[in-house]
Amino acid sequence: MRTQRLFQLLDKLRAAKYPLAANALAESLNVSERTIYRDIKSLQQMGAPIRGESGLGYQIEKGYFLPPLHFNRDELDALVLGLRMLASQADPQLADAAASVQAKVAVSLPEHSQDALARTPLLAPPSQSEKAQSNRRYMQKIRHAIADRKKLIVTYKDISQAQTKRTLHPLGLAVFSDIWVLTCYCELRNSFRNFRLDRLLTVHTTEEKFSFEPSKEFHAFLKTVPNGNEQQK
Amino acid sequence: MRTQRLFQLLDKLRAAKYPLAANALAESLNVSERTIYRDIKSLQQMGAPIRGESGLGYQIEKGYFLPPLHFNRDELDALVLGLRMLASQADPQLADAAASVQAKVAVSLPEHSQDALARTPLLAPPSQSEKAQSNRRYMQKIRHAIADRKKLIVTYKDISQAQTKRTLHPLGLAVFSDIWVLTCYCELRNSFRNFRLDRLLTVHTTEEKFSFEPSKEFHAFLKTVPNGNEQQK
DNA sequence: TTTTACCCTGACAGAAACTGTCAGTAGTGT
DNA sequence: ACACTACTGACAGTTTCTGTCAGGGTAAAA
Incomplete structure (x- = not known):
């Protein structure tokens, strides 16, 4: 537990360009400042070249303990x-x-x-279009629900403008250039359903988890799609 | 405390020529065997290439130095x-x-x-649409020309369907969901011009390189765009 | 086949380590 | 003087870690 955090701390320090203050680190690691001070001390005792300056924050000597990654x-x-x-x-x-x-x-x-x-002279400027905004609106909530396997209750406006409210098992997201689609298993209909993120009116995360049933999982859905959409191996 | 021991364990394994049994490790680190098993497991989960063989003991792949990158x-x-x-x-x-x-x-x-x-249940199925195909058509050629700073000769069909042929300094690419735009410095017009990849009719890479002139570079172009498009911090 | 020497796991209670809070000192730059 | 930060000690509450016990495996030697 703590060990993990020590590594995270190292990672953050290595990735940072500017000195990081203890309170910032504390917040991002969800612990108190006091704990950060203790962690830093531990790392230093273990030989990590971290220096702290009053009024500034912490910095680590660059190049410390790095994995060799080579990209062309x-x-x-x-x-x-x-x-x-x-x-x-x-x-x-x-x-x-x-x-x-x-x-x-x-x-x-x-x-x-x-x-x-x-x-790199390859850009993708942030999109502020209305569609992009509505895609983003519940994205985080949905990602977390997928990861945590928590049931969602959503209201959705379908193509014919009709609103429906459903309880869903969120399974995965797919992006088609600027359209984001949430794939779910629908409890009511007992089948897979897809919802465009920009057509979701409300999304509520329940605390109820859905259990594992092979035939109701994402990979089962993918098999029903002709164009094997599984990205590379 | 435990973190310290994990490193010691790693050190012992690295230093050893022959497999080390859990009981030997337990004794030298003054903990119980059970703890060694737990520690080994932790190290493995953190990516250390340690293998244990029944009747033999533990060995670590040599050349291993440190659990490298950590992503949440x-x-x-x-x-x-x-x-x-x-x-x-x-x-x-x-x-x-x-x-x-x-x-x-x-x-x-x-x-x-x-x-x-x-x-990861987040997909982006390959797009086979006509637009996607035409985006891809010259993409590689263009990327290389940008990287190698080689002049391009292109014929382009603009919005009014008029065809033009130009010699260009390719500077960068920008993606707007499914529209790819090539930013160039146009020799003829003496100014920056943008071309949609799906409107390019022909692209020819010359062997002639264009020289560095600050006012004709990509970053100069970016400054002319109000919405600071430079990605990330 | 049996034995030996190990790896490996789960459960559980007691021990140890870790954590947040609070209170205070000290350095550095504006 | 002020703002901001690194740092330290003490202490109680919480979480994690440990050893012990009680198994189940595997592979090779006997």
């Missing part, structure tokens, strides 16, 4: 543009995560590649 | 979905690169995260 130019392009495309459409939390991935990968790269990362 | 669930989601979104629209070479990034990251991840990667 195409791979860097793919990584950066992929993350940018995601960030341009996803909810803020996921967009932050994308930035954090890029930061973590960046520090584990040779220096000349680090510049290349940020300067 | 959101970060893994961002990485995977970002790469999938990219792969759904990009040219085959870039799509392959995306797969390769995922593979490289996967191997540097703790065991339990590796599964999570492939099973």
Whole structure:
């Protein structure tokens, strides 16, 4: 538990460009400042080159304990543009995560590649269109419900403008350029249903978890789709 | 406390030439065997390549130094979905690169995260629409020209269906959900011009390189765009 | 086949470590 | 002087960790 957090702390420090203050770290790791101070001390005692400056925050000597990752130019392009495309459409939390991935990968790269990362001339400007906004609206809630296997109660406006309210097992999300579709198992109809995120009127996460039933899982749904949509292996 | 011991354990395994049995490790670290089993399990979950064989003991793959990257669930989601979104629209070479990034990251991840990667229930099915196809058509050529700073000669069909042929300095690409736009400096007009990839009729890469002129570079173009499109912080 | 030498797991209660809170000191830059 | 931050000690409550016990496996030697 603590060990995990120590590694997370290291990761955050490595990824950060500027000094990080204890209170910021405390918040992002969901512990008190006091604990951060204790953790930092532990890391220092274990040899990590972390220095803290009053009024500033903590910094770690760069290059400390890094895994050797080697990406060629195409791979860097793919990584950066992929993350940018995601960030341009996803909810803020996921967009932050994308930035954090890029930061973590960046520090584990040779220096000349680090510049290349940020300067990649492949952009995906954040979309502020109405559709994009409504996609984002419940995205985070839905992602979490999928991950936690919590039932959702949603009201949905279908193509004919009719509103329906259902209890669902959220299974997965699929993106078709700018249309996001939530795949669910519908309790009422006893079958798989898909919902466009921009047509969801309300989404309520229940505390009730749905249990594992092979025939009602995402992979079962995918098998019903002719064009094997499973992305690469 | 425990963290310390985990490192000691790692050290002992690395230093040992022959397999070490749990009871020997227990004695040298002054804990019970049970604790050793638990510690080993923790290390394995953190990605350490330790294998235990009945009747023998534990050995670690040599050359292993440190549990490397750590991504949380959101970060893994961002990485995977970002790469999938990219792969759904990009040219085959870039799509392959995306797969390769995922593979490289996967191997540097703790065991339990590796599964999570492939099973992420966030998809972006490859788009086979006409528009997607025409986006892909010259994408690779263009990416390389941007990277190599080689002039392009293109014929383009603009909104009014008029065809034009130009010599361009390709500077960057921008993605707006399913529309890909190539930003260029146009030699003829002496200004920046944008071209939709799906409106390009022909693209020819010349061997002539364009030289560096700050006012004709991508970052100069970006400054002319009000909505600071530079991604991430 | 039996024995030996190990790996590995679950349960549980007591021990130890960790944590938040509070209260206070000290350094650094504006 | 003020704002902001690193740091430390003490203490009680909570969580995690540990050892013990009681099994179940596997692979090779005897």
